[in-house]
Amino acid sequence: xxxxxxxxxxxxxxxxxxxxxxxxxxxxxxxxxxxxxxxxxxxxxxxxxxxxxxxxxxxxxxxxxxxxxxxxxxxxxxxxxxxxxxxxxxxxxxxxxxxxxxxxxxxxxxxxxxxxxxxxxxxxxxxxxxxxxxxxxxxxxxxxxxxxxxxxxxxxxxxxxxxxxxxxxxxxxxxxxxxxxxxxxxxxxxxxxxxxxxxxxxxxxxxxxxxxxxxxxxxxxxxxxxxxxxxxxxxxxxxxxxxxxxxxxxxxxxxxxxxxxxxxxxxxxxxxxxxxxxxxxxxxxxxxxxxxxxxxxxxxxxxxxxxxxxxxxxxxxxxxxxxxxxxxxxxxxxxxx
Amino acid sequence: xxxxxxxxxxxxxxxxxxxxxxxxxxxxxxxxxxxxxxxxxxxxxxxxxxxxxxxxxxxxxxxxxxxxxxxxxxxxxxxxxxxxxxxxxxxxxxxxxxxxxxxxxxxxxxxxxxxxxxxxxxxxxxxxxxxxxxxxxxxxxxxxxxxxxxxxxxxxxxxxxxxxxxxxxxxxxxxxxxxxxxxxxxxxxxxxxxxxxxxxxxxxxxxxxxxxxxxxxxxxxxxxxxxxxxxxxxxxxxxxxxxxxxxxxxxxxxxxxxxxxxxxxxxxxxxxxxxxxxxxxxxxxxxxxxxxxx
Numbered sequence: 001x002x003x004x005x006x007x008x009x010x011x012x013x014x015x016x017x018x019x020x021x022x023x024x025x026x027x028x029x030x031x032x033x034x035x036x037x038x039x040x041x042x043x044x045x046x047x048x049x050x051x052x053x054x055x056x057x058x059x060x061x062x063x064x065x066x067x068x069x070x071x072x073x074x075x076x077x078x079x080x081x082x083x084x085x086x087x088x089x090x091x092x093x094x095x096x097x098x099x100x101x102x103x104x105x106x107x108x109x110x111x112x113x114x115x116x117x118x119x120x121x122x123x124x125x126x127x128x129x130x131x132x133x134x135x136x137x138x139x140x141x142x143x144x145x146x147x148x149x150x151x152x153x154x155x156x157x158x159x160x161x162x163x164x165x166x167x168x169x170x171x172x173x174x175x176x177x178x179x180x181x182x183x184x185x186x187x188x189x190x191x192x193x194x195x196x197x198x199x200x201x202x203x204x205x206x207x208x209x210x211x212x213x214x215x216x217x218x219x220x221x222x223x224x225x226x227x228x229x230x231x232x233x234x235x236x237x238x239x240x241x242x243x244x245x246x247x248x249x250x251x252x253x254x255x256x257x258x259x260x261x262x263x264x265x266x267x268x269x270x271x272x273x274x275x276x277x278x279x280x281x282x283x284x285x286x287x288x289x290x291x292x293x294x295x296x297x298x299x300x301x302x303x304x305x306x307x308x309x310x311x312x313x314x315x316x317x318x319x320x321x322x323x324x325x326x327x328x329x330x331x332x333x334x335x336x337x
Numbered sequence: 338x339x340x341x342x343x344x345x346x347x348x349x350x351x352x353x354x355x356x357x358x359x360x361x362x363x364x365x366x367x368x369x370x371x372x373x374x375x376x377x378x379x380x381x382x383x384x385x386x387x388x389x390x391x392x393x394x395x396x397x398x399x400x401x402x403x404x405x406x407x408x409x410x411x412x413x414x415x416x417x418x419x420x421x422x423x424x425x426x427x428x429x430x431x432x433x434x435x436x437x438x439x440x441x442x443x444x445x446x447x448x449x450x451x452x453x454x455x456x457x458x459x460x461x462x463x464x465x466x467x468x469x470x471x472x473x474x475x476x477x478x479x480x481x482x483x484x485x486x487x488x489x490x491x492x493x494x495x496x497x498x499x500x501x502x503x504x505x506x507x508x509x510x511x512x513x514x515x516x517x518x519x520x521x522x523x524x525x526x527x528x529x530x531x532x533x534x535x536x537x538x539x540x541x542x543x544x545x546x547x548x549x550x551x552x553x554x555x556x557x558x559x560x561x562x563x564x565x566x567x568x569x570x571x572x573x574x575x576x577x578x579x580x581x582x583x584x585x586x587x588x589x590x591x592x593x594x595x596x597x598x599x600x601x602x603x604x605x606x607x608x609x610x611x612x613x614x615x616x617x618x619x620x621x622x623x624x625x626x627x628x629x630x631x
Contacts, residue, residue, distance in 0.1 A: 063513060092515050104506035109528045122515045
């Protein structure tokens, strides 16, 4: 990690949702607990985890949709104030989000042009028709939708998934944000266009110095695009660090499981089963976030679980080269074993 | 959208019938005045309770008024009340339902409480009381009262739809772009409800025409105004049924039924637009016989 102030950071963010059942019983979903994350200019951080691990909730807290239950979000070192669950309007001048579903994030009734002109009018006060046209063309060309004149007047239903997601990205870029949060931005696209989208994101990061948060469950994509990887499990961050080390040599057993779950032709079919001593079904499911397991939340599925794992949550252990993990296996007190 | 709306026979028929009555209502005074002897209010003592004849195409009433002229004049009154009350009711439904569904939370709680209040209110007795106070003030007031008491169900529908549309990603995305709520409400959410609103409006027209007729039948109406409802009420008071004067109450009754049917037909068409499943069925049935469909 660099010494400069991160553009956007989450400091010990916790988000609980209160749900009421039909009979009025209240329960608390602990969607995210004690998550910390730093996004730096021109760097890409991947947030990896399976469905329901709290990735999207964290992204939405960062995007200002939810106020964190505790902890804070800081933009360039300044804590973001929230009034009645809503962030102040200037916040979105710097932070934009791209959703997973390119089909849902464009209003089917508006042309591409409308989507791009609104942020230009709102944030840059662009008024003249000629100026608007020029800026819209520039934006479309930046996301490689050419000829731009042709795309500007299309409706979303006339575009493919990849083209729509480009429009969504162009719309976010029209604001000229400092941070772009990508909530699984490529997972709903065809595999054949994912690489193009990743290259596009990579180019934007290099050209504009955007800070990118790339949420995914695809380890290979994360490895391709990112500088840093953070792994979440059941609402908690379990491991983080530079991507090569984390992916090549995972410390936390969950990261190991995740990395081994991604297809790798160079690996034998039964290696994972051997490592975890169980087949895919035997590995169990992520725990309920209403009533998470005591101690380390991964211990019911962990092949290396010890007594301490069942009772006490592991603290964060910082290791060399900016890596860290929350696992008793790597805690200094266990080094003697 | 417009071309596909006009494709079905239901919509065409419905619009045709409504258009006919609207024209009739608009041209009514001119029509009745330019045809000599047709004055809806003139009492011709030489022609009392006559059946249809060459002189009086639809016969005359017990008061010696021409039924055709009254029916034409009644179209004016009934449709005026129908459309005005539908406009008021729909506008109120949107104004209450849209913010309730969009903002949620406390706003929703209050607005929803308000619509629930109007739903459980015994509307008919209330209308009777209010209209009783306002007696003799004209069809305007009747339309206002019907519209004011008839928006609550629509508000609930709009609220439910607005709730579902507001939670879609594109609304959130545009909010993240910094769009103010006013624009999100009217440019992102509201256009998705046009089908519902159109259906609600037509339903409101039917309801308005019916409610006016019902109120007039119960004797709550402006005594000077002529509508299909007042015609039926007059016929009832003069026991036209017992006297066998069918020409007095059948034309206005038929007109009410026709307008209601026409609006329902248009509603079907709007429904087909909003629900693509119904549309494919229609296309299949419209294929020429003998093709691969059968």
